Amino acid sequence: MDSLGNTIRKLREDKELPLRTVAAFLDIDQAILSKIERGHRNPTREQVVKLAAYFKVKENDLLVAWLSDKLLYEVEDEDMALKALQVAEEKVKYITKNKKK
Amino acid sequence: MDSLGNTIRKLREDKELPLRTVAAFLDIDQAILSKIERGHRNPTREQVVKLAAYFKVKENDLLVAWLSDKLLYEVEDEDMALKALQVAEEKVKYITKNKKK
């Protein structure tokens, strides 16, 4: 299970691109991209979307990795992390079901 | 499935306490407690802990409700909400497993 940062780094290194180039495309300083790849920063949603387009990978896959990372960050250090995630899941299912009607 | 706000409201009304009193205990303006009970604001972790003690209910139960609410807020509007929650769950399980060693 690769982290989002790792995935991005692999994609970039496969194309042998320096941080500078990809960062310029994202319109941010390369320092941030470095931190993102190393998992010291979370990218914004918009950055993830841009990266998916740039590397031609499924946007949804990257977004799921991104969002789950954010959730992980939210529950880290909490004993009830798993329980909370499961309850949240139930709530989402409940909400989705009622929306369909 | 009661929301956290609703749970708190019920606890307060059972004791026939005005917002003012509980808010004072939490050291916040009653306006905020009103919003919390109505689900227009999320309480802080500290406030939840205080409320559990105040109403003598299991801290963990309230915290799970609180944390799952935050997660829900984080994924709302996202199509991949459920998927992201499930992936996050896997990640938590993975992390927990490796911590034990």
Added chain:
DNA sequence: TATAAATTTGACAAATTATGTCAAAACACA
């Protein structure tokens, strides 16, 4: 109904967190 208590609302302020820049340090390697 009148009025007092309780609650809700919205405009605004303060505090916190997220996002970014920049420059210097560390690294890779011909």
Added chain:
DNA sequence: TGTGTTTTGACATAATTTGTCAAATTTATA
């Protein structure tokens, strides 16, 4: 060593959270 790349940390700016306050609304009751 010299060049290009990456990493780090101090700092600035932007966005979001958390809170106050006062007025408006609702609820209870004399």
